[in-house]
Amino acid sequence: MIKYFLASLILMLGAGLGFLAARHQGLSLNWDANAVSEKKPLYYRHPMNPKVTSQTPAKDEMGMDYVAVYAEPPASTAPPPKSGKILYYRHPMGAADTSPVPKKDEMGMDYLPVYEGEQFAPGQIQISPEKIQKLGVTTVTVAKRTLTRSIRALGSIQVDERRVHAVTPKFEGWIQHLYANATGQTIKRGQPLLDIYSPELMTAQQEYLIARQGQRALQQASDQAQDTAARLADNALQRLHYWDIGQTQLQRLQHLEQPLETLLLLSPVNGVVLDKPAIEGMRFMPGELLFRIADLSTVWLLADVFEQDSGVVRPGQTAQVAINAYPNRVFSGKVSFIYPTLATETRTVKVRIELPNGEGLLKPGLYGSVTLTARENKNTPLAVPDSAVIDSGTRQIVLLQRGDGQFEPRAVKLGLQADGYRQVLTGLKAGDEVVTRANFLIDAESNLKSALDSFNSPGADANRVMTETQHGGH
Incomplete structure (x- = not known):
């Protein structure tokens, strides 16, 4: 009996606990259902094209259900709302589009308000650190640099030209024999070029020999007569020397004491025969070119x-x-x-x-x-890398980093270009940071920013209203 009583008691307790659990579960399910039913979708959007929306559940052309879009509750960690006058609304993804009134982009995202005081100085642009990293922006410090070009x-x-020599005789004669008889031949200084016969040379030799004989004959005469005879002999010998007759041949003439039938014409320099108009047996005149020799x-x-x-x-x-x-x-x-x-x-x-x-x-x-x-080397100049310069043909600018994510285009005057660097004459100072990579992209955004600043100025608003009035508001 006691065993039967205990078993009955256990069954009753199990049934009671199951009822309480089931009731609690039902309450939870009802609460969740009420919570879900209270969270109603704002609208339904196309699963592949967010621009297409519907106020009621629908299916697209592929049979897929439209996606419900709910109102998101504000997060407890959201920053406090900004205060101040809203100047305009900008595209949430940074595209070149603004709106004077709230608006959504093509993805359904709200345009972001730009409050008074958030604008930067004219010509400057603010880029987020994430975008700077994505663009791969790099900078370099402006410093003095020795430029080698x-x-x-x-x-x-x-x-x-200063080492070219022309061999031209100073007398008339005939070429008896050529020693330098080929163009391009290498010649040494003092080397014989040709044998020449000249009646003028024969006459000059004879005059010298006669003067020598007269000098010997007047050895017992007065000093004045001896000096005159010596001068005559020296002058005759000097004339042969002026006619480019070599010293060796003059010594031979003094030793033999008889005229030489032919005399050698010697090379005045070391060099190579560039021109050789001379031909064996030809007659030449004073000043005629016989050889042109170059050192x-x-x-x-x-x-x-x-x-x-x-x-x-x-x-x-x-x-x-x-x-x-x-x-x-x-x-x-x-x-x-x-x-x-x-x-x-x-x-x-x-x-x-x-x-x-x-x-x-x-x-x-x-x-x-x-x-x-x-x-x-004179006054070592400031220099920036070539990649830092944006040259439009009418201006040369660099992008100056003003702070975290802030950049400003700066007009510069450049000088010498060397070693991948450009000399900076004006516009920068030592220690400035300039952009060397992705500067064209930043410059494009900076130009857009300047255009937006001028568009949103009071004068621009008046001009825009006047333009719209002239065009019928279209």
Whole structure:
């Protein structure tokens, strides 16, 4: 009996607890249903196109249910509402669109109000840190920098005009024999060029020998007579010397004491025969060109430097020359002269560079490329990277970072360009931060900001009203 009583009691307690649990669950379900029923949707929007909405449940062309849009309760952590006069409403995603009244964008998002006092100074723009990071904005500090500019030009090897010698006789004669008988032949100073016969030379030799004989005959005469005879002999010998007869031949004439039938004409310099009009057996006249000899131990390279680069070329600058015929070698020289004229056809200025040519590798006519180094050492200038400059053709600006996310376009005047940098003449000071990356995007937004500032000014409002009146309000 006791066991039966206990079992009955347990069953009764279980039934009572189940009833209480079921009642509590029913109350909870009813409360949740009431809560859901109280949260009514504002409208229903197309699942794929938020612009299409409906006040009642509907389905799209694919059979999908429209999505219910509920009113979101304000969050407890929301910032306090701003106070002040609302100037206008801007696009929530930063697009170039504003509205004087509340409005929604194409995604159904509310335009954001812009309150009085939130505007920045004219020409400045505010960009959020997230957007700065997304654009990849980088800046650099303006500082003084030594600028080294490399100028490249093309040119060709030429003969040094100061080392060209013409062999021209001072008397009439005939060429008996040629020793230098080929163009391009290398000649040493004092080397015989040709044997010549000349009646004038024969006469000069005879006059010298007669003067020598008279000098010996007057050894017992007065001092005045001896001096006169000596001067006559010296003058005759000196005339032969003026006619480019070598000292060795004059000594031979003094020793033999008889005229030499032919005399040698010697090379005045070391060099190469460039021209040889002389032909064996030909007759020549005084002043006629027989040889043109050039000393090629030093040569010129005449380079054509573009007009915009000519202003930084200076005499004495070091030049590195690469010759096409010797691709593995670099020849070093110096700027010796800048020609005073400009070639109007090519807009270039010729620059003369002297190159030592001890090995004889630099042959006249060879082409080569020149690299000139121009360094701005005087008053080391402020400089900014080339990438920081926005050049529209009529102005040159940089974007100056004014603070966290604030940028301002700054007009600058620039000078020398070198090593990827531009010299800053005016507009910036040392320590300024300028944008070097994504500056074109920021500049576009800055121009938009300036346009919006002018559009929202009181004068612009009056002009806009007048324009709308003239066009019938359309």
